[in-house]
Amino acid sequence: MAATLDQLQQAVESFFLLFNGVVIFLMSCGYTLIESGGVRSQNAGHSLFKTLVIFITSALAYWITGYAFAFGGNPNVILGTRFWASERFGAKDLTPGVENFTNSNNLYNLNNQDPYIHFFYHYMIAFLVTNIAASAFAERCQIIVYVLFSIIMAGFVYPFLSHWMWGANGWLGDVVGARDYGGSAIIYLTAGVAALIGTIFLGPRFGRFEPRTLPLFGHSIPITSVGAILVAFGFFVLNSGADHRITGVAYGDRVGHGLINTVLSGATSGATYYILQRLIETIKKPSRHLKRRVFLSTVNSILAGMVAVAGGAVTYNPWSAIIVGFIAALSFLLWSKLLIKLRVDDPVETAAVHIGGGLWGIFAIPIFRRTVEANPDGGFGNETLSIIYRIAFGESWRGLLNSLCTAAVVMAWTAIFVALLFLVLKLVRLLKVSNEEELRGIDLFQHGEPAYALRIYCAACGEQLQGKTIEHETVGVRPNFPTIVTDAEGAYGLDDMRGHRPYRIFQ
Numbered sequence: 001m002a003a004t005l006d007q008l009q010q011a012v013e014s015f016f017l018l019f020n021g022v023v024i025f026l027m028s029c030g031y032t033l034i035e036s037g038g039v040r041s042q043n044a045g046h047s048l049f050k051t052l053v054i055f056i057t058s059a060l061a062y063w064i065t066g067y068a069f070a071f072g073g074n075p076n077v078i079l080g081t082r083f084w085a086s087e088r089f090g091a092k093d094l095t096p097g098v099e100n101f102t103n104s105n106n107l108y109n110l111n112n113q114d115p116y117i118h119f120f121y122h123y124m125i126a127f128l129v130t131n132i133a134a135s136a137f138a139e140r141c142q143i144i145v146y147v148l149f150s151i152i153m154a155g156f157v158y159p160f161l162s163h164w165m166w167g168a169n170g171w172l173g174d175v176v177g178a179r180d181y182g183g184s185a186i187i188y189l190t191a192g193v194a195a196l197i198g199t200i201f202l203g204p205r206f207g208r209f210e211p212r213t214l215p216l217f218g219h220s221i222p223i224t225s226v227g228a229i230l231v232a233f234g235f236f237v238l239n240s241g242a243d244h245r246i247t248g249v250a251y252g253d254r255v256g257h258g259l260i261n262t263v264l265s266g267a268t269s270g271a272t273y274y275i276l277q278r279l280i281e282t283i284k285k286p287s288r289h290l291k292r293r294v295f296l297s298t299v300n301s302i303l304a305g306m307v308a309v310a311g312g313a314v315t316y317n318p319w320s321a322i323i324v325g326f327i328a329a330l331s332f333l334l335w336s337k338l339l340i341k342l343r344v345d346d347p348v349e350t351a352a353v354h355i356g357g358g359l360w361g362i363f364a365i366p367i368f369r370r371t372v373e374a375n376p377d378g379g380f381g382n383e384t385l386s387i388i389y390r391i392a393f394g395e396s397w398r399g400l401l402n403s404l405c406t407a408a409v410v411m412a413w414t415a416i417f418v419a420l421l422f423l424v425l426k427l428v429r430l431l432k433v434s435n436e437e438e439l440r441g442i443d444l445f446q447h448g449e450p451a452y453a454l455r456i457y458c459a460a461c462g463e464q465l466q467g468k469t470i471e472h473e474t475v476g477v478r479p480n481f482p483t484i485v486t487d488a489e490g491a492y493g494l495d496d497m498r499g500h501r502p503y504r505i506f507q
Helices: 005-038 041-071 115-137 143-166 171-176 184-202 221-240 249-284 294-310 318-341 350-368 394-427 435-440 442-447 454-460 470-474 494-499
Strands: none
Touching: 005 041, 005 115, 005 221, 005 294, 041 115, 041 143, 041 442, 115 143, 115 184, 115 350, 143 171, 143 184, 143 394, 171 394, 184 294, 184 350, 184 394, 221 249, 221 294, 249 294, 249 318, 294 318, 294 350, 318 350, 350 394, 435 442
16 A cells, blocks of 8 residues: 555654764764863773763663653643653554654644654754763763763753753743754753863863963874764754754755755854964964964864854854854853863863853844744744844844743753752762872773773873883783873973972873
8 A cells, every 4th residue: 555645754754853863873973082082092081981871871861761851741831741761652542642743842743753763863862962061071080970960961951951942832942932943052052051060060180270271182183073073964964954854845945054054154153263263372472382272172163153053053044154153153262261261171162162152042043033934734934033034023032032041941950950960979079080090091090991002002191111011011010100191282290290390291
């Protein structure tokens, strides 16, 4: 029997969501590579293992409680109340009811994706949020922190926020009327705030600000480059697929706008940051070891532009994306310099990227979005108000209040629960590794194996093996084990740090 039109549409939409979910997983891997390449070589393996721990823990947490809170059956304005641990999930007696195919805000009535694919897609976003935030804890965090952080973020904090904005009857999206199509606030601002709070509790890495500010450079630009490519690939898909639909002329148009706007905003942000940073260095002429990591920071500025445009990528005209990207670069630069001024040590600038981009992005939506919307049948309609196109209408300005409400809710909700978790962990002394472990390498101390061959690892730590065999170095006591903080420009030894005498090595 030939498939009906509705069945074909469901198949197309389900595959579209499935493809997007797989790419979001690759995007998370890209963030891991950016982090791994952006830290010192003796701690690179720890960053990779962190992602593995988060993947395992967040999957179970989102399956048990997360999805039910976010998109569970019988939803109210606060949370869903069904599908705990997939209980009665996708059951035949619910087909073809709304509960079985709940997708988004009631306004769009999108109920045609397979429920299991829908779960997979939204779990991948929960994994992404958690993994982004945890990258700020690099080089000094214990494994137990990642486990508990994943449970809190994927099982509780993020699911509530996603329900409030995107779930059926959610109070932010359905009652207040706020919009965050691609997640500038719900995904990225959440991750940025969680990263900032956790980083404050962890404190700076040993040698980062004492006895003087010293950048601790990453060990591999090629690894960071590959990660950036994967993350950009993910943004193309996540931003353009914000509606979770591609069938219908209006949704096809929005997918196309999402793609080009993501490219333009990211490119504009990256170019703006690079030019500004070079001008600043030309004027100030900082010493070589105090120069910013221009490559990593330019990558981060590109990502900040993509974060900022995410909230309304499917609704902007291309010229709007240029402006959004330009302002995103300024926002990222200001947040980055502010956090350094406050001595907040964020190894790969996670908080600056996602707070700077996400906070601006949620306010850009009511300013720049087009006035045309998409109908549930796939056609154009449902004209909306925006400040640029309907500046004389008082209702156009209400969107800024909705965005302010969204930003405040996201920041407060995330900060409260992350702060409580890190406070408890700090009180029971399970938060941070010792200075000795941090300097000599978490890879060996926490995991028993380095990310690279031992001779490379030891050389990176400033140790000369002087003919010792690898076997000798991997067993027994190693009295000459490295006590050096290393980076591409210079380092301090433990004794030198205590005596405030700079000791420099070069890799």
